[in-house]
Amino acid sequence: MFACFYVPDFPVQAALLIELPQARNVFKQSPLAILDGPANLPRVFALNQPARQAGIESGMTKLQVETYGGVLLRKRIVSLEDSAQSTLMEFAGGFSPRVESTAAGTVTLDLSGSEKLLGPWPRVAHHIMSSAAKAGFDLHIAIASNPDAAFHAARVFPSITIIAPGEEALRLAPLPVRILPASPQTLEILEGWGIPTFDALAVLPTVAIAERLGQEGLYLQKLARGETSRPLLTMEPVKEFVASFEFEDPVETLESLFFILNRLLQQLCANLISGSFATNELRLTIGLEVRQLQTDGNKELYQHEWKLPIPTQDRHVLFDLIRLHLERTTFSAPIRELIVEIVPVKPRRVQGNLFLPPSPEPEKLEMTLERIRGVVGSNDEEGIACVGSPGLLDTYRPGSFTVHPFSSMDNTADSSPAARVVAFRVFRPALETSVKLNQQKPYYVQLWHRHLPVLAASGPWCTSGNWWNAFIWAREEWDVALKTAAGIGFYRIYRDRLRRQWFVEGVFD
Amino acid sequence: MQAALLRKQIEAELPSAFTVYRRKALGCIPTGIPQIDCAVQGIPLHALTEICGSNLASSGKTSVLSSLLAHASRQHFCALVDASDSFDPTSGASIQFSRLLWVRCGKSKARLGRLEQAFKVADILLQSGGFGLIVVDLSGLAEQRVRNVPLSSWFRFSRVIEKQAAALVFIEQEPHATSCAGLVLRVSAEPAAFSGNLFTGFHLKAEVLRGHEKRPVRSERSGFSLHTQWA
Numbered sequence: 253m254f255a256c257f258y259v260p261d262f263p264v265q266a267a268l269l270i271e272l273p274q275a276r277n278v279f280k281q282s283p284l285a286i287l288d289g290p291a292n293l294p295r296v297f298a299l300n301q302p303a304r305q306a307g308i309e310s311g312m313t314k315l316q317v318e319t320y321g322g323v324l325l326r327k328r329i330v331s332l333e334d335s336a337q338s339t340l341m342e343f344a345g346g347f348s349p350r351v352e353s354t355a356a357g358t359v360t361l362d363l364s365g366s367e368k369l370l371g372p373w374p375r376v377a378h379h380i381m382s383s384a385a386k387a388g389f390d391l392h393i394a395i396a397s398n399p400d401a402a403f404h405a406a407r408v409f410p411s412i413t414i415i416a417p418g419e420e421a422l423r424l425a426p427l428p429v430r431i432l433p434a435s436p437q438t439l440e441i442l443e444g445w446g447i448p449t450f451d452a453l454a455v456l457p458t459v460a461i462a463e464r465l466g467q468e469g470l471y472l473q474k475l476a477r478g479e480t481s482r483p484l485l486t487m488e489p490v491k492e493f494v495a496s497f498e499f500e501d502p503v504e505t506l507e508s509l510f511f512i513l514n515r516l517l518q519q520l521c522a523n524l525i526s527g528s529f530a531t532n533e534l535r536l537t538i539g540l541e542v543r544q545l546q547t548d549g550n551k552e553l554y555q556h557e558w559k560l561p562i563p564t565q566d567r568h569v570l571f572d573l574i575r576l577h578l579e580r581t582t583f584s585a586p587i588r589e590l591i592v593e594i595v596p597v598k599p600r601r602v603q604g605n606l607f608l609p610p611s612p613e614p615e616k617l618e619m620t621l622e623r624i625r626g627v628v629g630s631n632d633e634e635g636i637a638c639v640g641s642p643g644l645l646d647t648y649r650p651g652s653f654t655v656h657p658f659s660s661m662d663n664t665a666d667s668s669p670a671a672r673v674v675a676f677r678v679f680r681p682a683l684e685t686s687v688k689l690n691q692q693k694p695y696y697v698q699l700w701h702r703h704l705p706v707l708a709a710s711g712p713w714c715t716s717g718n719w720w721n722a723f724i725w726a727r728e729e730w731d732v733a734l735k736t737a738a739g740i741g742f743y744r745i746y747r748d749r750l751r752r753q754w755f756v757e758g759v760f761d
Numbered sequence: 762m763q764a765a766l767l768r769k770q771i772e773a774e775l776p777s778a779f780t781v782y783r784r785k786a787l788g789c790i791p792t793g794i795p796q797i798d799c800a801v802q803g804i805p806l807h808a809l810t811e812i813c814g815s816n817l818a819s820s821g822k823t824s825v826l827s828s829l830l831a832h833a834s835r836q837h838f839c840a841l842v843d844a845s846d847s848f849d850p851t852s853g854a855s856i857q858f859s860r861l862l863w864v865r866c867g868k869s870k871a872r873l874g875r876l877e878q879a880f881k882v883a884d885i886l887l888q889s890g891g892f893g894l895i896v897v898d899l900s901g902l903a904e905q906r907v908r909n910v911p912l913s914s915w916f917r918f919s920r921v922i923e924k925q926a927a928a929l930v931f932i933e934q935e936p937h938a939t940s941c942a943g944l945v946l947r948v949s950a951e952p953a954a955f956s957g958n959l960f961t962g963f964h965l966k967a968e969v970l971r972g973h974e975k976r977p978v979r980s981e982r983s984g985f986s987l988h989t990q991w992a
Contacts, residue, residue, distance in 0.1 A: 609837050609893065610837070610838075610893065611838050613890075613891060616890075617891070620888075621862075624864055624885055627873065627878050627881045628864060629869025632865065632868035638865045638869060639864050641861055641862065641863065642850040642853070642858050642861065642863045643850065644851065653851070655863065655865075656858075656859075659859075660891065672828055674821075674852070674988065675824040675827035675849065675852045675853065676852040677847045680846050680847065700817075731960040737817065738816075738817040738818040739818030739819070740818055740819065742960065742963065759819060760819050760963075760989070761819050761820060761822060761824065
């Protein structure tokens with residue numbers, strides 16, 4: 253047996269799928285039309301039943317529809333329809349592994365052998381209907397012995413239709429022939445013959461049909477009799493890990509953006525969970541209404557990427573990461589489009605260890621780091637991160653360091669004994685100073701507007717590097733003991749031989 | 762007799778009226794400097810600790826911090842909130858960097874000042890949990906600004922850290938948390954050691970101004986030497 257799910261007014265239902273359930277129910281009761289076409293003359297592309305009852309027809313111009321008053325108008329967004337079709341495929345995949353995407357808003361699935369698992373067909377159909385309502389779809393469901401009979405029944409008969417084997421011709425009899433996949437010429441011929449319904453076509457003599465309409469006529473007659481048999485063109489439901497939304501009017505407030513963002517992430521995370529995936533990489537692209545001036549040139553898009561230390565399926569974590577970032581980002585233009593992309597990876601499977609030190613929860617840690625970045629910023633003026641683990645660079649250049657992303661996943665314990673050495677406190681940037689020399693040795697050093705006498709000096713230690721490129725440096729260092737009001741301070745001063753200027757680099761503390 | 766009767770009557774209404782509030786003392790993190798660890802058993806968990814020393818003269822507070830981080834990072838995940846961005850990764854090579862979260866304050870055009878940033882970040886880290894040691898280095902900031910921090914802030918920090926199996930350490934020029942601190946250490950340096958023309962280290966002195974158990978102030982002193990990396 254085959255089941256066909258048909259979504260009436262599919263573009264309308266696809267447009268409403270992104271709304272909250274309460275709002276969706278309100279919109280279903282109100283006249284709603286989807287407009288498509290050139291921007292200067294949009295026409296009605298699809299509409300719902302209340303709109304039809306109000307007298308609106310497909311093909312009307314926007315101006316004509318507006319004369320009716322009280323009609324909700326939406327611009328057609330093809331990506332929403334694609335997304336709705338994927339959702340419908342996934343939904344059908346919950347009942348059978350063999351699912352065919354027959355047409356936009358229509359899927360056919362093979363239920364053979366699942367009767368014992370799912371129960372009698374009426375119960376299966378009611379279960380599907382109620383599940384579809386929860387998923388946001390109003391469906392026509394037809395169950396028949398062949399896919400085409402189920403397809404035609406679902407397109408015309410509302411709610412649930414179950415056609416027992418052998419009763420196809422009888423049940424399909426009242427259907428109009430215009431729903432058959434015939435060429436316009438053939439339909440015109442049938443209309444000329446006075447054949448309006450399936451039963452009228454089904455009773456015509458086969459030989460006479462073949463003589464007059466050829467193979468197409470024979471195929472149409474078989475369809476009308478419900479006698480066709482074909483394999484389903486099944487395909488693995490393609491998991492969508494990119495979700496986008498284009499605003500009808502550009503938005504300026506984050507609340508509007510977050511509302512849509514939450515829905516998109518909900519959809520993406522549902523796809524992750526259904527495919528037993530998680531994600532550790534998240535990309536956000538925001539299309540702006542006008543060109544935004546950025547440091548690296550004119551761009552219309554704002555992009556940001558997050559790399560998580562561990563894969564997650566938690567929508568709230570992903571949402572909060574984006575929210576915290578956007579709250580401290582300023583856009584110079586209204587937002588026109590939102591694209592969220594996640595990279596599916598295998599979920600983390602780790603067994604806990606009693607002997608590991610307590611560590612910040614990885615999911616929570618990312619949020620904590622994002623909050624901290626919101627306070628102190630992401631990078632300094634040199635592009636080095638403000639939050640992370642310190643690291644050393646493979647260079648002789650004094651004061652070089654880097655900051656790596658911090659992760660609580662490191663469980664390697666260093667058991668080597670910690671050496672007790674004098675620590676150095678760096679002034680970033682180094683303090684410009686003046687030094688008086690006596691016999692080529694520092695004699696007085698100016699520090700914070702005071703001239704401090706040098707009690708002892710060790711140096712000069714001359715270093716240089718990068719003479720082969722633009723980052724050349726050359727300096728002579730001195731470690732000096734300065735007599736201060738609070739005691740003796742051991743400072744490192746150096747003379748930049750290129751700039752011929754003295755600096756205080758830091759203090760041994 | 763009258764006092765005992767009064768006490769009994771009050772305790773009948775308010776059972777904890779005369780209960781002495783005791784801080785939890787459930788372990789310490791060693792600093793790695795035996796002289797300090799012998800005197801105070803290390804930096805206490807569930808408590809706020811202040812390590813003070815002069816900013817102008819070499820006092821050894823950064824060396825104590827570096828040694829503490831080096832030891833703590835072998836057992837715990839640590840966080841260093843660096844209000845003046847003065848931490849030098851080169852001299853802290855003994856620290857297990859992969860377990861250290863370094864927050865550099867005041868490096869971007871943020872609305873908040875360095876001090877406010879440091880306190881806010883410390884708050885976030887305490888809420889987050891999971892860090893065994895949180896160090897807030899305020900010693901590079903002007904003393905007057907830190908002195909103006911209201912006592913309620915220190916009190917709040919001490920109450921929050923009491924409920925966590927972590928140590929919260931502030932590095933400052935002078936102690937400010939008063940009774941909110943579980944341990945206050947003051948460190949200072951004595952004349953440096955020179956080997957010929959080469960600076961090789963200095964001798965440090967640590968003084969305990971306040972101990973774990975709120976004992977009567979009994980200043981304990983201990984001296985120790987630190988060497989430079991090249992000595």
